Each structure stands twice: as structure tokens, then as C-alpha cells.
Amino acid sequence: MKYANNILETIGNTPLVKINHITKDIPATVLAKVEYFNPGHSCKDRMALKMVEEAEKDGRLVPGGTIIEGTSGNTGMGLALAAIVKGYKLICVITDKQSKEKMDILRAVGAKVVVCPTDVEPDDARSYYSVSKRLAEETPNGWYVNQYDNPANTQANYEQTGPEIWEQTEGKVTHFVVGVGTGGTISGVAKYLKEKNPNIKIWGVDTYGSVFKKYKETGVFDENEVYSYVTEGIGEDILPKNVNFDLIDGFTKVTDKDAAVYTRRLALEEGLFVGMSSGSAIKGLLQMKDEFGPDDVVVVLFHDSGSRYVGKIFNDDWMRDRGYLEEEVKTALDLIEEHVDKPLLTVRTEELASHAIDRMRRYKISQIPVMDINGFVGSLDESDLFQAFLEDRNVADKPIREIMGAPFPIVKAGTSIDQVSKLITKDNQAVLIELENGNYHIITKYDIINSIK
Numbered sequence: 497m498k499y500a501n502n503i504l505e506t507i508g509n510t511p512l513v514k515i516n517h518i519t520k521d522i523p524a525t526v527l528a529k530v531e532y533f534n535p536g537h538s539c540k541d542r543m544a545l546k547m548v549e550e551a552e553k554d555g556r557l558v559p560g561g562t563i564i565e566g567t568s569g570n571t572g573m574g575l576a577l578a579a580i581v582k583g584y585k586l587i588c589v590i591t592d593k594q595s596k597e598k599m600d601i602l603r604a605v606g607a608k609v610v611v612c613p614t615d616v617e618p619d620d621a622r623s624y625y626s627v628s629k630r631l632a633e634e635t636p637n638g639w640y641v642n643q644y645d646n647p648a649n650t651q652a653n654y655e656q657t658g659p660e661i662w663e664q665t666e667g668k669v670t671h672f673v674v675g676v677g678t679g680g681t682i683s684g685v686a687k688y689l690k691e692k693n694p695n696i697k698i699w700g701v702d703t704y705g706s707v708f709k710k711y712k713e714t715g716v717f718d719e720n721e722v723y724s725y726v727t728e729g730i731g732e733d734i735l736p737k738n739v740n741f742d743l744i745d746g747f748t749k750v751t752d753k754d755a756a757v758y759t760r761r762l763a764l765e766e767g768l769f770v771g772m773s774s775g776s777a778i779k780g781l782l783q784m785k786d787e788f789g790p791d792d793v794v795v796v797l798f799h800d801s802g803s804r805y806v807g808k809i810f811n812d813d814w815m816r817d818r819g820y821l822e823e824e825v826k827t828a829l830d831l832i833e834e835h836v837d838k839p840l841l842t843v844r845t846e847e848l849a850s851h852a853i854d855r856m857r858r859y860k861i862s863q864i865p866v867m868d869i870n871g872f873v874g875s876l877d878e879s880d881l882f883q884a885f886l887e888d889r890n891v892a893d894k895p896i897r898e899i900m901g902a903p904f905p906i907v908k909a910g911t912s913i914d915q916v917s918k919l920i921t922k923d924n925q926a927v928l929i930e931l932e933n934g935n936y937h938i939i940t941k942y943d944i945i946n947s948i949k
């Protein structure tokens with residue numbers, strides 16, 4: 497029989513999957529190390545277990561003890577699996593920026609979740625760093641994991657993720673691109689790969705609102721770089737000991753919007769339902785496309801699963817509220833798509849009003865353009881006719897020329913709906929659209945109302 501003795505034995509050996517569409521402009525082979533195949537659905541299962549095992553070895557964690565950690569969710573999940581199998585209690589300290597799903601998932605696997613404010617200084621007593629430390633001191637047999645500075649974090653990736661990438665690519669990997677939070681993933685993988693081949697380039701993906709990129713480039717820890725951002729899991733306002741800047745060749749920064757948009761694209765175009773830092777990672781890789789040649793093998797690591805972000809990235813309202821949805825701009829042509837095949841009904845200046853009334857009644861229309869040999873010279877709508885009727889009961893026998901209003905404005909097919917809408921007023925009931933084939937069509941306010949979905 498082939499089975500794992502417990503869930504912890506299923507950690508690691510995640511697949512490497514080729515990216516086929518999003519990276520089509522990159523000459524290199526791009527392979528994603530898809531870490532949501534781990535049992536806790538993220539890369540962090542590896543380091544969580546390693547940190548627990550190391551703490552057990554040197555007595556920091558005693559039987560029946562309590563594991564305490566400040567975690568954005570994924571490390572908490574990994575720690576929870578270890579705690580369940582090994583019989584420990586777990587308290588996760590989390591910031592209020594994290595998705596509700598992450599908190600619910602942690603509770604589902606037995607963790608006690610303490611939520612702290614995001615927008616406070618790291619040394620503020622309310623910050624999740626400070627609260628984690630305080631809880632560890634106050635809790636009997638409590639052990640504060642501190643994934644930021646705990647060397648077992650890097651070590652797990654040095655022992656597992658790095659060798660897996662080396663073996664899966666048969667040593668052909670030339671570049672490794674990954675989002676950086678605590679630094680454990682990048683530093684562990686970088687150490688292993690550079691030991692195997694010092695020419696392999698290691699690129700970190702950072703966010704706007706984080707200190708890493710500037711620190712790497714200038715050696716300056718610039719507090720002006722710190723502000724709140726939306727992307728979860730990467731970027732920091734501190735320098736964790738696990739970020740080994742000497743092993744990292746450079747950083748690129750990705751905006752929150754790009755991270756969100758590219759996370760959706762990974763799901764839609766590659767079938768990879770991954771989390772937001774994976775969107776950052778692939779966008780960061782695309783930003784560096786000039787670094788890669790046709791023989792290169794670029795490995796990008798996707799930390800976690802999209803299921804933890806269904807209320808955020810995969811929710812249209814959440815995306816729209818932040819201006820992240822790239823909604824199609826509708827044009828004048830889109831407004832008439834349902835009736836563009838029908839001919840435009842018109843009347844001539846010298847026809848009698850009764851003809852116009854007859855045509856409007858027969859085709860159930862409320863307005864009609866008026867033409868003479870020079871083109872569009874006027875318009876008639878229900879209110880023009882009603883006004884004319886009030887002035888003269890014999891209006892039906894009058895030529896249209898005498899009762900018509902101003903011609904409808906003419907727009908091009910590509911004019912935006914916003915611009916078209918502005919042209920429709922109380923005094924002007926329609927707009928004419930000039931089609932590419934030289935014909936004209938009419939847009940009424942009903943077309944605009946119909947376009948609102």
C-alpha cells in the first residue's frame with residue numbers, strides 16, 4: 497500500500513508547470529513552481545514544519561506547548577497542520593488587512609486568531625510583531641516562531657524547494673523569480689541554486705510600499721518607501737534576517753493593480769488559480785523580459801492558492817471599488833449592435849408632415865432624421881410634431897421643412913458612450929452615427945438605457 501502516515505508527509509514535491517500564454521513575448525522557457533499543491537495550499541508548509549522540528553530539537557518547543565506566530569495566514573496554516581499532527585496549541589496573530597477567508601481557514605484548523613491593526617509602526621505595542629512577542633512571553637510553554645528571523649525558514653527552502661527546482665529542470669534553470677516577504681523562499685532557493693551554479697540569477701519581486709528594492713540598490717532603509725498596500729504576503733516595512741540581500745541580484749516592484757489583474761489572468765489564461773503574490777511574481781517577470789534569452793529557463797514560484805482570495809481578487813465589486821477592473825470602454829457602435837442591420841428611416845424636407853407621422857407610427861419610432869439632396873438638414877420628433885399641432889391643427893398638410901427641428905449631431909463609430917450620452921438632451925433626442933461603410937444609423941436614448949447592464 498502506498499500512503500502517507502500523516503498529512504505532513506505530503507508536503508513538498510510540487511509540480512513545475514510551463515506558462516504558455518501570458519509570457520508569449522518572452523523568448524525564454526518560463527516554468528512555474530506551483531506551491532498550492534502542498535497540503536496547506538502554500539509554500540509555507542515546508543518552512544512551518546521545519547521551524548517546529550528545529551524548535552523541538554533544541555527544547556524551545558516542549559510537548560503540549562503553544563506555538564505563537566505573527567502570520568499573514570499561510571505560515572499559520574502550515575503551523576496548524578504541524579500542531580495538529582504533533583499535539584501543540586497554536587495562536588496566530590494576523591493584521592486586519594488579511595482576507596477574512598484566511599482568518600476563517602486558520603480557525604477551521606484549530607488556531608486561535610488575534611487580529612491587529614495594519615497601519616501602526618512595527619514597534620507600536622498594537623503591531624502584530626509586538627503582540628506576537630508579548631503573547632509568547634505571557635503564555636506558559638509558549639514559543640514565538642518569528643518566521644522573519646528564524647533560520648529554519650530559509651533552511652527548509654534550501655533543503656527542499658531549491659533541490660526540487662534543480663532536479664526538475666535537470667540543472668538547466670538560469671533565473672529564479674519570486675515574491676519576497678520574510679525572505680525564506682528566495683534566500684533558501686538562491687543559496688542552493690547558486691551553490692550548484694553561481695551564474696543563476698535570482699530576482700526578488702517587491703511591492704510599492706515596501707523597503708526591499710531601495711535597500712538592495714542603495715543600502716538605505718528609507719522609511720518614506722513605507723506606506724500601506726493591498727498585496728498580501730510580499731513586501732515589508734522591516735528587514736527580516738531571512739532576506740539575504742547578497743544572494744539576490746535585484747528587485748522589481750509591482751503595483752497592487754497589476755498584481756490583481758495578473759492573478760486573474762493566471763487563472764483565466766493558464767488555469768492556475770493562484771494567490772495575489774503570484775500575480776506580482778508573473779508581472780515582475782514580465783517587467784524583466786529584457787533579461788532573458790531564448791535558451792534561458794526561468795523558474796517563477798507561485799506561493800499559494802486563489803481560494804484564499806475569492807472575496808477579493810476574484811470578486812468584481814472588490815476589484816471595481818479599487819479601480820482594478822479593466823472594463824471595456826463601450827463605443828457608439830456597441831450601442832446599435834442589435835439593430836445595425838436595419839436601414840435608417842428618414843423623411844425628406846418636401847414631404848408632408850402626415851408622411852412622417854405615418855412612418856413614425858408604422859415603425860414605432862419617436863424621432864426621425866430629415867434629409868434633402870445635401871444630406872441631413874433637420875430632425876423631427878414627437879415633441880416637434882406636438883408643438884406644430886398646437887400651433888396649427890392642419891399641420892398634417894404642411895411640408896416637413898416648415899416644422900422640423902435642428903439636425904441630429906453626427907458621431908464616429910468609435911465615439912465613447914459617455915460622449916454620445918452628453919449629446920442627448922431634452923432638445924435633442926438622438927445622435928447619428930457614421931459607419932465605416934459610409935452609411936448612417938441612429939442612436940436614441942433607449943439604446944443608451946439598454947446598454948446599462
Ligand SMILES: Cc1ncc(COP(=O)(O)O)c(C=O)c1O
Pocket residue numbers: 538540568570571675676677678679680681682728729730771772773774799800
Ligand atoms: C502568499 C505569499 N506570497 C509570498 C510570500 C513570501 O514568501 P517568503 O516569506 O518566503 O519571502 C508569502 C509569505 O508569507 C506568502 O504568504
